[in-house]
Amino acid sequence: MRRLPVSLVIGGAITALLLGAALLSRVWTPADPTAMNVLNRLKGPGEAGLLGADQIGRDVFSIVMAGAWTSLGVALTATILGGAVGTLLGVTAAARGGTVERVLMAANGVLFSFPPILSAILLGALMGPGALTSITAIGVFMVPVFARISRAAAMQIWARDFVQAARMAGKGQALITVQHVIPNIQAQIIVQLAIQTGLGILSEAGLSFLGMGVAPPTPSWGRMLADAQTYISGAPHLVLAPGLAIAIAVLGLNLLGDGLRDLTDPRRRQAS
Amino acid sequence: MPALTRSARRIGGLLAVLLIASLVIFLLIEAAPGDPASIMLGTSAAPDTVAALRAELGLNRPLALRYLSWLGGLVRGDMGVSYTYDTPVAGLILDRLLVTLPLTAMAVVLSVAIALPLGVWAANRPNGPVDTLASVFSQVGIAVPNFWIGLLLILGVALGLGWFTTGGFPGWGAGAGPAIGALVLPAIALAIPQAAVLTRVTRAAVIEVANEDFIRTARAKGLSRSRALWRHTVPNALLPVVTMLGLQIPFLISGAVLVENVFTLPGIGTLAYQALSQRDLIVVQNVVLLFTLIVLVVNFAVDGLYSVLDPRLRGRT
Numbered sequence: 001m002r003r004l005p006v007s008l009v010i011g012g013a014i015t016a017l018l019l020g021a022a023l024l025s026r027v028w029t030p031a032d033p034t035a036m037n038v039l040n041r042l043k044g045p046g047e048a049g050l051l052g053a054d055q056i057g058r059d060v061f062s063i064v065m066a067g068a069w070t071s072l073g074v075a076l077t078a079t080i081l082g083g084a085v086g087t088l089l090g091v092t093a094a095a096r097g098g099t100v101e102r103v104l105m106a107a108n109g110v111l112f113s114f115p116p117i118l119s120a121i122l123l124g125a126l127m128g129p130g131a132l133t134s135i136t137a138i139g140v141f142m143v144p145v146f147a148r149i150s151r152a153a154a155m156q157i158w159a160r161d162f163v164q165a166a167r168m169a170g171k172g173q174a175l176i177t178v179q180h181v182i183p184n185i186q187a188q189i190i191v192q193l194a195i196q197t198g199l200g201i202l203s204e205a206g207l208s209f210l211g212m213g214v215a216p217p218t219p220s221w222g223r224m225l226a227d228a229q230t231y232i233s234g235a236p237h238l239v240l241a242p243g244l245a246i247a248i249a250v251l252g253l254n255l256l257g258d259g260l261r262d263l264t265d266p267r268r269r270q271a272s
Numbered sequence: 273m274p275a276l277t278r279s280a281r282r283i284g285g286l287l288a289v290l291l292i293a294s295l296v297i298f299l300l301i302e303a304a305p306g307d308p309a310s311i312m313l314g315t316s317a318a319p320d321t322v323a324a325l326r327a328e329l330g331l332n333r334p335l336a337l338r339y340l341s342w343l344g345g346l347v348r349g350d351m352g353v354s355y356t357y358d359t360p361v362a363g364l365i366l367d368r369l370l371v372t373l374p375l376t377a378m379a380v381v382l383s384v385a386i387a388l389p390l391g392v393w394a395a396n397r398p399n400g401p402v403d404t405l406a407s408v409f410s411q412v413g414i415a416v417p418n419f420w421i422g423l424l425l426i427l428g429v430a431l432g433l434g435w436f437t438t439g440g441f442p443g444w445g446a447g448a449g450p451a452i453g454a455l456v457l458p459a460i461a462l463a464i465p466q467a468a469v470l471t472r473v474t475r476a477a478v479i480e481v482a483n484e485d486f487i488r489t490a491r492a493k494g495l496s497r498s499r500a501l502w503r504h505t506v507p508n509a510l511l512p513v514v515t516m517l518g519l520q521i522p523f524l525i526s527g528a529v530l531v532e533n534v535f536t537l538p539g540i541g542t543l544a545y546q547a548l549s550q551r552d553l554i555v556v557q558n559v560v561l562l563f564t565l566i567v568l569v570v571n572f573a574v575d576g577l578y579s580v581l582d583p584r585l586r587g588r589t
Contacts, residue, residue: 109289110296113567115522117529118560121548122297125304125556141522198415205417206530210545229423229534236427243420250415 008259014252015194022068031059033066034217042235052237055227060238064245066219070131071249074214075200078135082142083193089143090150091181094158095173105151108144116141116203120212129212138203142196149192153185187264191257198253205246221246286572293564298339301557307331311551312355342557351558356550361558365540371441372532372539374452376524378459380517383466388513390467391474392506395482406471413468418527422461422534429457439536458535462527466520473516477509484508511581518574522567 025033030049037057040048047053051060089108093101114122120137127133157163157180166176207213208222216223221242228238309325310317326332330341345351351361394406430438436457442450481487482505490500529541536542540559547555 106285106289109568110292112522113289113293113564113571115526115563115567117526118544118563121529121544121556122300122560124548125551125553126300202415202417203526206419206526209417209419209530210533211549225420225423232423232427233431239420239423239427243417243423246420247412247416251411254411254415 005259005262007255008263011194011252011255011257011259014248015256018068018072018249018252021065022072025062025065025069029059029062029065031062033058033062033219035059042231042238044235044237051241052235054224054238055231055235060224060241063219063224064221064241067221067224067242067245068249070214070218070220071201071204071246072197074131074134074204075138075197078138078204079142079193079197079200081135082139083146083189083196085139086143086146087150087189090147090152091154091177091185093147093151094154094181095177101151104147108147111140112144114140117206117210120207120210124212129215131214131218134204134207134213137207138200141203142200145196146189146192150185150189153188154181157181157184187260191261191264194253194257194260198250198257201246201249201253282572282575286568290565290568293568294343294561295339297557297560297564298342301553302335304553306551306553308355308553346561352554354547354552354555356547356552357555361555364543364555365559365562368538368540368543370444371455371537372528372541375455375458375462375532375537375539376528378452378455379462379466379524379527382459382463383470384517386463386467387470387474391471391513392478392501394471395475395478396501398479403475406475410468410472410475413464413471416465417530418461418465419530419534421464422458422531425457425461426534439534441537454535454537458531458537461534462524462531465527466524469520470513470516474509474513477512478505481505481509507581511578514577514581515574518571521570525563525566 035058037048037053040053040057040059042055043053043057045052045060048057049059049061051064054060054063089104093104116137119140120133123133123137154177163176163180166180171179204213204220205222205225208220209226211223211226213222214220224242225239228235228242231238307322307326309322309329309331313322313325330338333341342352349362351365353359354361354364357364390402390406390409394400394403397403426438429435437454441454444451478501482501487500487505490504491497495503525541528539529545531537532539532541533545540562544556544559544563547553547559
């Protein structure tokens with residue numbers, strides 16, 4: 001058996017930990033992440049709980065755990081929705097070609113010119129802050145990313161002999177796309193899902209940092225950092241924990257994506 | 273196809289995308305709740321005063337007419353008047369650009385200054401210590417949020433070492449020194465994730481070009497290793513690096529909104545964010561369009577640079 005890529009092992013472990021923490025936080029956290037305890041206000045790590053307490057005495061470790069659920073929930077939903085729409089656009093463009101392809105790719109160009117924070121500002125004006133605004137803003141930006149990748153990958157498959165054979169056999173574009181193109185590009189799509197979920201976590205954190213993410217008291221890493229900034233000189237531990245959580249989560253998903261790519265396409269291992 | 277026709281077609285495409293983007297922005301802002309006239313006058317205003325202001329602002333004109341008059345105004349540099357600041361939006365934006373443009377320019381220069389040497393060095397000695405450092409830096413750098421780097425810089429450098437300031441902007445009137453000083457930490461925070469991405473791309477591009485036949489030929493002709501690297505490999509590896517720099521612009525702009533917020537810089541990102549919370553939608557509308565314009569124009573320019581950097585691509589669309 002071939003040895004698994006190191007990045008896959010490390011990335012997989014971190015992602016499993018993140019997922020585990022997110023799921024566990026639904027049934028158990030060391031303390032109630034929303035329970036205030038003024039006596040513990042701004043206490044450091046060890047003095048009150050593993051990672052200390054925040055400005056109203058909530059247990060930081062518990063909020064970080066519960067924040068994993070929020071972060072992963074928003075990022076994963078946005079990525080899956082954006083990825084599904086984008087992939088559909090990409091394989092359609094590759095299958096149809098011509099005007100359909102040009103129009104779809106031009107629409108992509110328009111979407112791509114709206115970075116997540118900008119669409120969030122626009123959507124925030126329309127629907128106010130919240131999980132739905134975050135998911136839509138991040139998902140919209142994922143569409144062109146997946147469309148580009150799946151179109152390029154699908155075009156390579158369309159040029160292959162077995163697809164030519166399928167066409168000779170009289171199969172239509174839709175059938176060939178479902179039977180041959182999608183199964184052959186799914187590895188690349190899954191790699192992107194991992195990497196883009198990482199980017200989604202970064203975007204979600206940014207949006208909640210600006211106050212445009214999930215509404216309080218739902219725990220969120222980005223808002224923890226926004227709160228922490230006020231107490232930065234007196235309670236630096238509040239800045240460290242959520243930031244590290246974001247960085248480790250994104251690192252894990254990126255490594256997982258890289259590892260999956262190495263596993264599914266060994267040629268890339270020498271190239272990158 | 274002649275070069276001139278091709279350029280004209282590409283500019284036409286750019287304008288079309290921009291027009292669609294402006295329509296999307298306009299319609300979203302139109303659909304947003306909150307009547308500008310009531311916001312300007314406050315909740316206690318009499319209904320006929322509000323109606324009079326609505327008429328004065330032209331808000332009771334048909335939708336299509338207001339869209340066209342917005343576009344017409346943009347062409348003349350008139351973006352309307354801010355609901356909360358009561359000054360022309362264009363002037364407001366210009367003021368704020370004097371902070372955001374230098375900030376992003378410093379971040380781009382810094383990220384290239386880190387990424388090019390690091391990526392080239394890493395590629396030149398694969399699996400050496402610098403290569404390991406570069407790969408750790410590019411993995412970690414992509415994963416850390418820039419606003420968190422900003423907070424850590426405030427904590428470690430501004431509060432810890434007492435270097436630079438924790439935030440705020442003295443204005444260019446205070447002299448170039450203090451003004452640039454206020455932008456150093458924000459620029460570093462903005463640059464690190466960009467540098468991480470660029471390091472990775474530079475390394476991969478240099479390795480790929482170094483394996484090409486013309487580099488082997490150059491070496492066979494007796495060119496030294498470092499001369500072949502800097503004269504032939506690196507210039508040919510620049511194309512993907514420049515492309516990535518262009519693709520990163522949307523992230524740089526998003527990042528600027530966050531980093532300006534951390535360091536309380538009066539930039540365009542802070543303006544958009546504050547305008548949103550004050551429901552000064554005309555400012556939001558124009559700022560978002562400006563950002564979109566910047567993203568599109570930069571991508572357009574990057575596409576154009578292709579043919580300058582790689583003559584093989586000339587004549588293709």
